[in-house]
Amino acid sequence: MRFLTGAFFALCLALPAHAQDDRDARVAVAKDYVAATMRDMDIQEFIRQLWQPMVQQMAATRQPMSPEQISAIETLFSDHLTQPLTDVMLQQDEIMADIMTLDELTALRDFYTSEHGGSVMRKMPQLAQIQQPMISAVLQKAMPEMMPKIEAITAPD
Incomplete structure:
Protein backbone atom coordinates (compact mmCIF):
# COMPACT_ATOMS: atom_id res chain seq x y z
CA MET A 1 0.00 0.00 0.00
CA ARG A 2 2.85 2.37 0.82
CA PHE A 3 4.30 1.75 -2.61
CA LEU A 4 1.00 2.67 -4.30
CA THR A 5 0.63 5.82 -2.23
CA GLY A 6 4.19 6.85 -3.02
CA ALA A 7 3.70 6.13 -6.71
CA PHE A 8 0.45 8.13 -6.71
CA PHE A 9 2.10 11.18 -5.10
CA ALA A 10 5.07 10.96 -7.46
CA LEU A 11 2.69 10.90 -10.41
CA CYS A 12 0.76 13.89 -9.05
CA LEU A 13 3.98 15.87 -8.65
CA ALA A 14 5.17 14.97 -12.14
CA LEU A 15 1.96 16.01 -13.91
CA PRO A 16 2.35 19.78 -13.46
CA ALA A 17 5.90 19.62 -14.83
CA HIS A 18 4.70 17.61 -17.82
CA ALA A 19 1.78 20.01 -18.31
CA GLN A 20 4.20 22.96 -18.35
CA ASP A 21 6.47 21.18 -20.86
CA VAL A 27 3.61 28.22 -27.10
CA ALA A 28 6.69 27.54 -29.24
CA VAL A 29 4.61 26.27 -32.16
CA ALA A 30 2.11 29.11 -31.73
CA LYS A 31 5.01 31.61 -31.79
CA ASP A 32 6.16 30.09 -35.11
CA TYR A 33 2.65 30.50 -36.52
CA VAL A 34 2.28 34.08 -35.24
CA ALA A 35 5.70 35.05 -36.60
CA ALA A 36 4.76 33.70 -40.04
CA THR A 37 1.41 35.51 -40.06
CA MET A 38 2.96 38.77 -38.89
CA ARG A 39 5.52 38.64 -41.72
CA ASP A 40 2.64 38.44 -44.19
CA MET A 41 0.28 40.85 -42.47
CA ASP A 42 -0.29 44.33 -43.82
CA ILE A 43 -1.34 46.05 -40.60
CA GLN A 44 -2.25 49.23 -42.46
CA GLU A 45 -4.64 47.30 -44.71
CA PHE A 46 -6.15 45.70 -41.61
CA ILE A 47 -6.64 49.14 -40.04
CA ARG A 48 -8.05 50.48 -43.30
CA GLN A 49 -10.75 47.82 -43.08
CA LEU A 50 -11.71 49.26 -39.71
CA TRP A 51 -12.17 52.88 -40.75
CA GLN A 52 -13.32 52.61 -44.37
CA PRO A 53 -16.83 51.31 -43.55
CA MET A 54 -17.26 54.20 -41.12
CA VAL A 55 -16.20 56.72 -43.76
CA GLN A 56 -18.49 55.09 -46.33
CA GLN A 57 -21.40 55.21 -43.90
CA MET A 58 -20.71 58.85 -43.08
CA ALA A 59 -20.51 59.72 -46.78
CA ALA A 60 -23.80 57.92 -47.44
CA THR A 61 -25.67 59.73 -44.66
CA ARG A 62 -24.29 63.22 -45.15
CA GLN A 63 -21.95 65.11 -47.46
CA PRO A 64 -19.10 63.21 -49.07
CA MET A 65 -15.69 63.73 -47.52
CA SER A 66 -12.77 65.38 -49.21
CA PRO A 67 -9.60 63.41 -49.93
CA GLU A 68 -7.89 65.50 -47.24
CA GLN A 69 -10.51 64.52 -44.65
CA ILE A 70 -10.23 60.85 -45.57
CA SER A 71 -6.45 61.06 -45.38
CA ALA A 72 -6.68 62.69 -41.95
CA ILE A 73 -8.96 59.89 -40.73
CA GLU A 74 -6.58 57.28 -42.11
CA THR A 75 -3.66 58.95 -40.34
CA LEU A 76 -5.62 59.20 -37.09
CA PHE A 77 -6.50 55.48 -37.14
CA SER A 78 -2.99 54.50 -38.14
CA ASP A 79 -1.35 56.62 -35.44
CA HIS A 80 -3.63 55.33 -32.70
CA LEU A 81 -4.03 51.68 -33.69
CA THR A 82 -0.87 50.40 -35.41
CA GLN A 83 1.15 49.62 -32.29
CA PRO A 84 -1.71 48.47 -30.03
CA LEU A 85 -3.10 46.12 -32.70
CA THR A 86 0.38 44.81 -33.48
CA ASP A 87 0.83 44.10 -29.77
CA VAL A 88 -2.51 42.26 -29.66
CA MET A 89 -1.52 40.13 -32.65
CA LEU A 90 1.84 39.30 -31.10
CA GLN A 91 0.14 38.19 -27.86
CA ALA A 97 -1.45 27.75 -26.63
CA ASP A 98 -4.14 27.83 -23.94
CA ILE A 99 -7.03 26.86 -26.20
CA MET A 100 -5.46 24.57 -28.81
CA THR A 101 -3.66 21.27 -28.61
CA LEU A 102 -0.11 20.79 -29.81
CA ASP A 103 -1.41 18.77 -32.77
CA VAL A 120 -5.45 30.96 -48.75
CA MET A 121 -4.84 32.58 -45.38
CA ARG A 122 -3.48 35.76 -46.96
CA LYS A 123 -6.74 36.06 -48.92
CA MET A 124 -8.97 35.78 -45.84
CA PRO A 125 -8.90 39.53 -45.05
CA GLN A 126 -10.02 40.21 -48.62
CA LEU A 127 -12.88 37.74 -48.17
CA ALA A 128 -13.87 39.43 -44.91
CA GLN A 129 -13.77 42.84 -46.58
CA ILE A 130 -16.02 41.67 -49.42
CA GLN A 131 -18.46 40.08 -46.96
CA GLN A 132 -18.55 43.07 -44.57
CA PRO A 133 -21.20 45.04 -46.52
CA MET A 134 -23.33 41.89 -46.80
CA ILE A 135 -23.10 41.28 -43.06
CA SER A 136 -23.93 44.92 -42.37
CA ALA A 137 -26.96 44.68 -44.65
CA VAL A 138 -28.21 41.57 -42.83
CA LEU A 139 -27.84 43.35 -39.48
CA GLN A 140 -29.47 46.53 -40.77
CA LYS A 141 -32.44 44.53 -42.06
CA ALA A 142 -32.80 42.44 -38.89
CA MET A 143 -32.36 45.15 -36.24
CA PRO A 144 -35.79 46.84 -36.58
CA GLU A 145 -37.46 43.52 -35.76
CA MET A 146 -34.89 42.50 -33.16
CA MET A 147 -34.64 45.79 -31.25
CA PRO A 148 -38.12 45.64 -29.63
CA LYS A 149 -37.39 42.05 -28.62
CA ILE A 150 -34.05 43.05 -27.14
CA GLU A 151 -35.77 45.85 -25.23
CA ALA A 152 -38.39 43.39 -23.95
CA ILE A 153 -35.70 40.96 -22.80
CA THR A 154 -33.72 43.65 -21.00
CA ALA A 155 -36.67 45.60 -19.53
CA PRO A 156 -36.90 45.50 -15.77
CA ASP A 157 -39.74 43.37 -14.48
Missing part, protein backbone atom coordinates in the same frame (compact mmCIF):
# COMPACT_ATOMS: atom_id res chain seq x y z
CA ASP A 22 3.42 20.57 -23.05
CA ARG A 23 2.34 24.21 -22.77
CA ASP A 24 5.87 25.37 -23.56
CA ALA A 25 5.76 23.22 -26.71
CA ARG A 26 2.37 24.66 -27.65
CA GLN A 92 -2.11 35.65 -29.54
CA ASP A 93 0.52 32.90 -29.20
CA GLU A 94 -0.19 32.52 -25.47
CA ILE A 95 -3.95 32.49 -26.05
CA MET A 96 -3.63 29.95 -28.85
CA GLU A 104 -3.85 21.54 -33.72
CA LEU A 105 -1.19 24.23 -33.49
CA THR A 106 1.27 22.16 -35.48
CA ALA A 107 -1.34 21.53 -38.17
CA LEU A 108 -2.23 25.23 -38.31
CA ARG A 109 1.41 26.30 -38.53
CA ASP A 110 2.18 23.68 -41.16
CA PHE A 111 -0.90 24.65 -43.18
CA TYR A 112 -0.04 28.35 -43.02
CA THR A 113 3.58 27.80 -44.00
CA SER A 114 2.62 25.56 -46.93
CA GLU A 115 2.38 27.14 -50.38
CA HIS A 116 -1.40 26.85 -50.73
CA GLY A 117 -2.23 27.29 -47.07
CA GLY A 118 -0.36 30.56 -46.85
CA SER A 119 -1.97 31.78 -50.04
